[in-house]
Amino acid sequence: MRKKGKRLSVGLAVLALVALAAIYSVVQWNAGAKEPRNAASPTGNGGTADPGTVKPESKPEPKPEPKEPPPPTEQVDVVVIGSELEGLYLARAAADEGLKVKVLDPRAAFGGQVLQGEMLFLDETRDDQHRLLVQGRAKELFDGFRNGKIRKLKEFEQYFDKLAKDIPVEQGIQINGLELAPGSFGPQAINALVYTGKDGQKKRITSSYWVENTDFAALVGKLQVPRMPGLEAFYGQTNVEYMSSGMMMKFKNVDWAKFQSQFNATPADEKRTKYGWGSVDNSYAISLAGMTGKYKPSNDRVFLRGLNAVSQRDGEVIINAFLIYTVDPADDKSIADAMALGKKEIPLILEHFRKSLPGWEHAELNGFPNYLYIREYNHYETDYVLKPSDMLGARMFWDNVSIAGYPLDLQGTSANKWGIEMGRPDKYGMPLRSFLLKDYDNVIMAGKNVGSSAIAYGSARIQPNTSLAAESIGVILGQIQGKKKLREVKEADMPALHSYLASKYNIKLTGVTGNNKIAGWTADEIAKLDTGEIVYPQYILKRKK
Known part of the structure; x- marks a missing residue:
């Protein structure tokens, strides 16, 4: 019985093991x-x-990704993207009118073209009678420049500090994304922007209005807005190219008094031979293109044109005359390559000046700017796009936000290194609609981003023109806050707003008339003027015959 029981136990154990193995x-x-x-x-x-x-x-089953907590959200009335001078006037005016404003700058350092590019030679706007057109807060800057009180970088920095006082500024931000929604007046509006700060923290900000105030469309470039034709259409180029960028040339140990006196004492014939047309006074040296034209660049991407030189006192001089072609302002490598070209070429230009100009025998380099002077980037369509005929025709608008002037000055490209002047307006208006990005409810285009054709941009781009517009828009934003949106402002609303700008800010935008230089032209002539088929300075001479 024991053996049989043992065999039974072993059998059961084997069956159990087989079953367990199967399971x-x-x-x-x-x-x-x-x-x-x-x-x-x-x-x-x-x-x-x-x-x-x-x-x-x-x-193993993949573990679910941990959810990133939503970034902290800040709410303001106006966000200005970039710290170029023109948009800062809008920020200052809006803040003074009681709005909550914030500046978010994708650049690592503050001040854009003026402070980082050290573009410290300011172009004034004047009419045909040489009357000054500069108005608003910009007048303090331009008056200070003209009378010699604002000439050095430190003096410009103090002016910028006053302009941005108590307005929060974040430098070196990176835009991560935009939250869009259907617009009330067009297809879309921006609700919020998500960005990473210089400290690496992700943040979110909401705003009623967004201002594009960079020289490379940091905000609008993310909206996939179509680009309007640029100068390549005018010059017949197949590739996109912008006006040349500048690199400001800085010198020290210049004997300006000797430069001025000896230049002006030179007999007229000798002066023309040595210097070409130009002038030198106690502050400025203009053109001398005969002298600059004798300089042979070491690289075909750079060029020395006529001088815009200013004495900064104490033997220091800064010059806007050195051009670099085929620069893409939105490409960091393109910028870096251009800066390297400039740092190589400017010492060679200094040697040419030492040999060619009295008072420059002991001149030395005074360092280099941190950045380029960017003249132009993409043009985007606004509710109204300014045309050359608006400018030469002295057109004024019911929604004027600036009274502007300046030649239609197209700086050189690789296709036309000297550039070309397309005409000299007397004065003209700039409408609010030229600063409102088409199809977006709440995007304002400041400074270089003004809505204009590539040819009209030659005049529209000048700082006093768009600085006054930006300040006027900032004031208007404060005045309509809580009542209506910018696109709800109608012709009947503007007299009260213009009156407020005049009484409180001494900005006069109405009752101004200019000299219409295309009076009597046919529709066909005007159309050709706007496309560039007619170059005004040449055509007007033929038309008079």
Whole structure:
């Protein structure tokens, strides 16, 4: 009986082990299976695979990604993207009118073209009678420049500090994304912007209005807005190219008094031979293109044109005359390459000045700017796009935000290194609509981003023109806050707003008339003027015959 019981126990144990092995096999297959059993099986016949023969590799279920907490949100009335001078006037005016304003700058350092590019030679705007057109806060800057009180970088920095006083500024931000919604007046509006700060922290900000105030469309470039034709259409180029960028040339140990006196004492014939047309007074040296034209650049991407030179006192001089072609302002490498070209070429130009100009015998380099002077980037369509005929025709608008002037000065490109002047307006108006990005409810275009054709941009781009416009828009934003939106402002609303600008800010935008230089022209002539088929300075001479 004992042997029989023992055999029975052993048999039962073997059966139990076999059953356990079968169960273990099935559990392991199911753990590694990627598809349910009624799916197409590894056998290829749609049946159930034998768990004893098919054992897919087991893989652990992926762990769910931890959810990133939403970034902290800040709410303001106006966000200005970039710290170029023109948009800062809008920020200052809006803040003074009681709005909550913030500046977010993608550049690492503050001040754009003026402070980082050290473009410290200011172009004034004047009419045909040489009357000053500069108005608003910009007048303090331009008056200070003209009378010699604001000439050095430190003096410009103090002016910028006053302009941005108590307005929060974040430098070196990176835009991560935009939250868009259907617009009330057009297809879209911006609700919020998500960005990473210089400290690496992600943040979110909401605003009623967004201001594009960079020289490379940091905000609008993310909206996929179509680019309008540029100068390449005028010059017949197949590739996109912008007006040349500038690199300001800085010198010290210049004897300006000697430069001025000896230049002006030179007999007229000798002066023309040595210097070409130009002038030198106690502050400025203009053109001398005969002298600059004798300089032979070491690289075909750079060029020395006529001088815009200003004495900064104490033997220091800064000059706007050195051009660099085919620069893409939105490409960091393109900027860096251009800066390297400039740092190589400017010492060679200094040697040419030492040999060619009295008072420059002991001149030395006075360092280099941190950045380029960017003249132009893409043009984007606004509610109204300014045309050359608006400018030469002295057109004024019911929604004027600036009274502007300046030649239609197209700086050189690689296709036309000297550039070309397309005409000299007396004065003209700039409408609010030329600063409102088309199809976006709440995007304002400041400074170089003004809505104009590539040819009209030659005049529109000048700082006093768009600085006054930006300040006027900032004031208007404060006045309509809580009542209506910018695109709800109608012709009937503007007299009160213009009156407020005149009484409180001494900005006169109405009752101004200019000399219409295309009076009597046909529609066909005007159309050709706007496309560039007619170059005004040449055509007007033929038309008079």
